[in-house]
Amino acid sequence: MAAVEGIFDTDSEDELPPGWEERVTTDGRVYYANHTEKNTQWVHPSSGKRKRVLGELPYGWEQHTDEEGRIYYVDHVTKITTYTDPRLAFAVTEDKEWRQRFDGHSTALQVLQGRDLTGRVAMVTGANCGIGFETARSLALHGAHVILACRDLHKGNQAAKVIRAERASVQVEVLQLDLASLRSVKQLADNFRLRELPLHFLILNAGLFGVPWQLTEDGLESIFQVNHLGQFYLTQLLEDILVKSAPARVVMVTSESHRFVELKGLPLTEEWLSPSSDRVWPVEQYNRTKLCNVLFSQELHRRLSRRGVCSNALHPGNMMATNLARNWWFYRLLFLLVRPFTKSLQQGAATSVYCGTARELEGIGGMYFNNCCRCIPSPDGQNERAAVELWEISERMLTARTSKFSL
Template identity: 60%
Template sequence: MAALKYAGLDDTDSEDELPPGWEERSTKDGWLYYANHIEEKTQWEHPKTGKRKRVVGDLPYGWEQETDENGHLYFVDHLNKRTTYLDPRLAFTVDDNPSKPSTRQKYDGNTTAIDILQGCDLTGKVVIVTGANSGIGFETARSLALHGALVVLACRNVARATEAMRKILDEWHKAKVEAMTLDLSSLRSVQRFAEAFKAKNLPLHILICNAGVFASPWTLTADDLESTFQVNYLGHFHLVQLLQDVLRQSAPARVVMVSSESHRFTDIKDTSGKLDLNLLSPSKSEYWGMLAYNRSKLCNILFSNELNRRLSPYGVTSNAVHPGNMMYSALHRNWWVYTLLFTLARPFTKSMQQGAATTIYCATTPELESLGGMYFNNCCRCLPSQEAQNEVTAAALWELSERLVQERAGRLAN
């Protein structure tokens, strides 16, 4: 502990800081002891607090413990190719007999994806991340792959996905990553992706629906739907529908839907209170890019809640997340106003690693095992808008989505 920071976390209290000349060390069985270099003595108790502490948990993924020729322990970080005599777990030591419980939140808006995965071994887990070639999606996929998961980068541009895969392998040659083509603006492409994935006979433990477009010019997809609605929402709906049998067979499994706080500033029902397809997939004259984005993100939360209600009895849970405010990513390229706003707000925004944290939290943290139907921001559960919590609207959206896909089923079969 002392002044150690590991993976962005500082787990020290001021009262635990060591006096000058003292050093913290650990034994092979995890107990801490303290060396006084001035008086040349060692002791078990902390020189200021009198507490005994121990190291807990497995080493962070990629680390190994070795012994040098003098019998001293040292630690090898294979991911970053470095060695140290300082146990990387010292940032997470605990009191052997704590006098009072800690009230500090474990993770927050400053937490990174790598922070959350500290000590996590995902070997044997299979993950799909849509839109994984850049931005938050790339950091999500990278973080999972560096901790042992087999990660499928599901992207529209396979060349960019392959380049993203190469970057991950350059960082750690043992990473298990694959690139597959998935164009969410085409239901046929979604169908082909699902068929290709199933042909691999792999389980699917985590499905992260991350891909999205923002403030795009009005266009219709090949399925005659407004592109923001289809890419951000309906394409993911169809993907989950096609893969739900694999998810169920792989249970416990998780789905994470990337939404946005902007879902709070819109509605998807008409004045009579019914779902209105003209609001979800508007004509060119009724289209405003920001509003279309907000509506698609509201759909994501409603879908996540309904998906959890339907599949949680089978061991598949779903949660929705907000990654962060005003984050610089490829999403901004379609709207110069967003670029300007980001330039002004950049000192206060999250990094891509921080943006991926809440997704990683919902995808992997043990405390959410078997829990779903929730919305998270800054790795903390919060309530979405009242409309996003409307179970009747969620069920109606599901039925409408099934109908939209079924109406195009004949076209998909050709």
């Protein structure tokens, strides 16, 4: 069918016909100016939709007023000056129907598109590589002051160097954190406290997978201490800073593998959590710690949400190209074989960034996410009694091992 004369022919319903301009009112409402007929209207001339811009200007942009009283915008990153509100690129349709904004194909940078996190401080554990690095990088490129908490200072500094090379103005710094040492956890918390910074996003990303049974210097099974107890301790040590910085969020990176554990109504014990011998298979122990992550996140939210700190847990994706499989050749080979079918690291970081920064999650927590969407965890992952037991056991284990530290 031939196009009707005078109707703009386009593949995009959001593209404006010739002679039209998109503008924004001071309260964020989008309107359309027709320079041919010298009139304006609230609805898009092609789609008939109404739109609105939300929130702050994107990172790097500032609003100014010229001598004639007209508002213009300056991007200090790209050195662009324009009279067009940059938030128009992220305008949302004013529909009554809710649609999921992001999914398993979304990247962390897409989740943060249009956001300015200037003045926000984030700490990401395990941030020198993999999902943690992409999480830290994405937050830093949108204005956040990011602390890379890494076991290997050299690798952490190399990661920070890569981020700075991408944009010199980013604020990133590295602190040493060995979750297999409770003393190291305490030292990181003390070092962070000396900086007198707030803390708005604590992203507990670090993890250990596939190592044979071994005890840490604190006498605990290594996978349990790195994946749960060390990060539990870090959160406790930083709790007062999180509360003072409220609204603040704790993001717990866990795994769908938490579903492979069954408590069968039995109470949790220290021996079940941190086996004193090698009778437990490393993958089984990893799954147990991932269940601990889900339970810890829920109980943390229950205890701190009234003080302005919310917590959510998430699954980042399956068998991505991270260093998680570095400890055994079989897992390295398996992860390599499935790599073409899994998420990229940027996609893997998307749900962490979403849980940490999404406006619609402000003040909301105690939930579990996958692909930037809320999911229901396993029945044991919803066990409130087990969550309380885990918290109490974790506190007892810490008290027995950290009483010698100066608190």
